[in-house]
Amino acid sequence: MKIIVTGPYESGKSLMVHQITDGACINIERSGTTIAMDHGMANISGMSVFLFGTPGLLRFRTIRKILSEGADGIIFVVDSADPESDARAKLFFREIAFFLPGVPCVVAANKQDISNARPVDELRKNMRFLAGQAVMPCSAETGKNVDRVLRTLLFLSMMQWSSVFSKFAEFSGASNGLKKLMKSLNIGREQAVGYLRRFELRKLLEVQVGDEQFVVKDSIRSLLENPNLIMGQ
Numbered sequence: 001m002k003i004i005v006t007g008p009y010e011s012g013k014s015l016m017v018h019q020i021t022d023g024a025c026i027n028i029e030r031s032g033t034t035i036a037m038d039h040g041m042a043n044i045s046g047m048s049v050f051l052f053g054t055p056g057l058l059r060f061r062t063i064r065k066i067l068s069e070g071a072d073g074i075i076f077v078v079d080s081a082d083p084e085s086d087a088r089a090k091l092f093f094r095e096i097a098f099f100l101p102g103v104p105c106v107v108a109a110n111k112q113d114i115s116n117a118r119p120v121d122e123l124r125k126n127m128r129f130l131a132g133q134a135v136m137p138c139s140a141e142t143g144k145n146v147d148r149v150l151r152t153l154l155f156l157s158m159m160q161w162s163s164v165f166s167k168f169a170e171f172s173g174a175s176n177g178l179k180k181l182m183k184s185l186n187i188g189r190e191q192a193v194g195y196l197r198r199f200e201l202r203k204l205l206e207v208q209v210g211d212e213q214f215v216v217k218d219s220i221r222s223l224l225e226n227p228n229l230i231m232g233q
């Protein structure tokens, strides 16, 4: 899955990517400020998760637009300890809703390890745009709750694709898998091939010669059938 980590300047996006990937990430930065992106990969219950952290300076909008392309989910990072960043958070929230309408989002109420960090209720009062969003307290510094944030988001993303994913699992390895996918989802060839390509890129499955057949990665077959499993542990 492709997950974008966005939010205002200095809210902790880079540290969050670092925490999730256990340090196996790059950060293109100058003097501690991201100027292009953070990128890393994590393996969550057998599923490959590709993380892209965005730059938090307003002027890098074009880079955020490019990075956002095709994302399956959004971690929106806010700074719980700095009320002055709330107004910037609002601008960024509008921006991501414009780039990725309808894409599942979890708000990470970051920096909860700091003594004056605001609880979620207070953040909701100050940032009205959070209404209706899942907001979860966490700390990219200590790692507390970061795994929960990611798993919750993956669950929401998988639920959005659940009708397609359950068919992936059902027809994995079947001869004429593509045709069966088209028929049972009532979609055309182009769209079905589009789904296969999308999730081949995300390493959920492999498409075989001539596109007629596909095989889901063993480790995630049960996840595709039952997205709830991602919340386990």
Ligand SMILES: Nc1nc2c(ncn2[C@@H]2O[C@H](COP(=O)(O)OP(=O)(O)OP(=O)(O)O)[C@@H](O)[C@H]2O)c(=O)[nH]1
Residues within 6 Å of the ligand: 008, 009, 010, 011, 012, 013, 014, 015, 016, 032, 033, 034, 035, 054, 055, 056, 057, 110, 111, 112, 113, 114, 138, 139, 140, 141, 142
């Ligand atoms: N105490 C504490 N500090 C944090 C936490 N997350 C980030 N920081 C600190 O906040 C500062 C900014 O963190 P970054 O991860 O660089 O933030 P960013 O959102 O990537 O910043 P830009 O890329 O410049 O927008 C750094 O000094 C981090 O160490 C946290 O959960 N707790």
Ligand SMILES: [Mg+2]
Residues within 6 Å of the ligand: 013, 014, 015, 033, 034, 038, 053, 054, 055, 056
């Ligand atoms: Mg950064």
